[in-house]
Amino acid sequence: MNIIKGRKLSYDYFRVDEDGKEEEAVRAVDQVDLDVKEGDFVAILGHNGSGKSTLAKHINAILLPTEGTLYVDGKDTKDESKLWEIRQSAGMVFQNPDNQIIGTIVDEDVGFGPENMGVPTKEIWERVEKSLKAVGMWEYRSHSPNKLSGGQKQRVAIAGVVAMRPKCIVLDEPTAMLDPNGRKEVIHTVQELNRKEHVTVLLITHYMEEVIEADKVIVMDQGKIVMQGTPKEVFSHVEELKSYRLDVPQATLVAYELQKKGVPLPDGILSMKELEQELEKLRA
Numbered sequence: 001m002n003i004i005k006g007r008k009l010s011y012d013y014f015r016v017d018e019d020g021k022e023e024e025a026v027r028a029v030d031q032v033d034l035d036v037k038e039g040d041f042v043a044i045l046g047h048n049g050s051g052k053s054t055l056a057k058h059i060n061a062i063l064l065p066t067e068g069t070l071y072v073d074g075k076d077t078k079d080e081s082k083l084w085e086i087r088q089s090a091g092m093v094f095q096n097p098d099n100q101i102i103g104t105i106v107d108e109d110v111g112f113g114p115e116n117m118g119v120p121t122k123e124i125w126e127r128v129e130k131s132l133k134a135v136g137m138w139e140y141r142s143h144s145p146n147k148l149s150g151g152q153k154q155r156v157a158i159a160g161v162v163a164m165r166p167k168c169i170v171l172d173e174p175t176a177m178l179d180p181n182g183r184k185e186v187i188h189t190v191q192e193l194n195r196k197e198h199v200t201v202l203l204i205t206h207y208m209e210e211v212i213e214a215d216k217v218i219v220m221d222q223g224k225i226v227m228q229g230t231p232k233e234v235f236s237h238v239e240e241l242k243s244y245r246l247d248v249p250q251a252t253l254v255a256y257e258l259q260k261k262g263v264p265l266p267d268g269i270l271s272m273k274e275l276e277q278e279l280e281k282l283r284a
């Protein structure tokens with residue numbers, strides 16, 4: 001089943017001139033058909049301004065389509081009576097963990113979401129414990145979030161979303177402000193949630209190492225989905241990706257340069273290990 005289904009979804013921002021009159025529409029998402037299978041890990045790539053964040057904000061109805069429709073877990077996001085259910089089905093994690101953590105103690109912070117949803121107190125604490133354990137932050141339950149590292153804070157923010165038991169989590173560049181260790185922690189956490197808890201993940205990122213293990217990669221440019229497929233399929237098109245001003249994994253780039261020099265390597269090599277194996281085959 002597709003947990004997310006967008007049809008011809010478009011979104012316009014309106015820019016108003018100085019006297020507050022002449023409105024000019026900026027089309028940020030343009031006629032997007034989006035299908036995400038329940039349980040998948042989907043990575044979304046695209047240069048700055050390609051519409052990724054605007055699309056992401058539709059998934060928990062922060063924004064509503066200007067045209068077209070979006071269904072989340074079978075619910076039309078335009079249906080106001082379903083707003084709470086939609087927000088419960090799809091949680092969002094943003095770039096800056098400081099803007100997402102409101103509690104002064106870690107476990108309190110994680111409990112806010114379920115509390116707002118009206119979950120009974122006993123169950124709130126069960127959820128807090130399970131969520132903090134799932135992100136590896138249970139030992140820090142009595143700490144002040146201020147004292148945590150960026151990666152730890154982001155894991156607490158993720159626990160806060162997990163505590164609401166969403167079927168799907170959308171993460172908009174959650175590692176952009178983190179150091180390499182923090183990035184690894186957070187991505188590992190998200191991968192575990194996907195593998196063990198079967199949470200559907202949509203991850204917007206610029207880091208290729210976070211993309212190569214995804215089930216599906218979606219590439220956006222100028223508000224449109226311009227490529228989609230498995231990482232292998234998408235990264236087989238190095239020139240096309242370059243035309244969208246995107247990076248490719250390092251091993252993919254090395255393989256591509258070798259191909260151009262006449263080395264008969266297959267397309268879509270994603271890791272150095274794979275590259276080594278392919279080179280080994282050529283020597284045999």
Ligand SMILES: Nc1ncnc2c1ncn2[C@@H]1O[C@H](COP(=O)(O)OP(=O)(O)O)[C@@H](O)[C@H]1O
Binds near residue numbers: 014015027050052
């Ligand atoms: N609040 C806003 N008001 C007007 N235009 C916006 C606003 N937010 C984004 N945009 C424009 O919409 C387009 C898509 O932006 P965005 O969704 O943030 O892209 P991305 O996340 O891929 O960088 C860009 O042209 C951007 O300038």
Ligand SMILES: [Mg+2]
Binds near residue numbers: 054
């Ligand atoms: Mg963005």
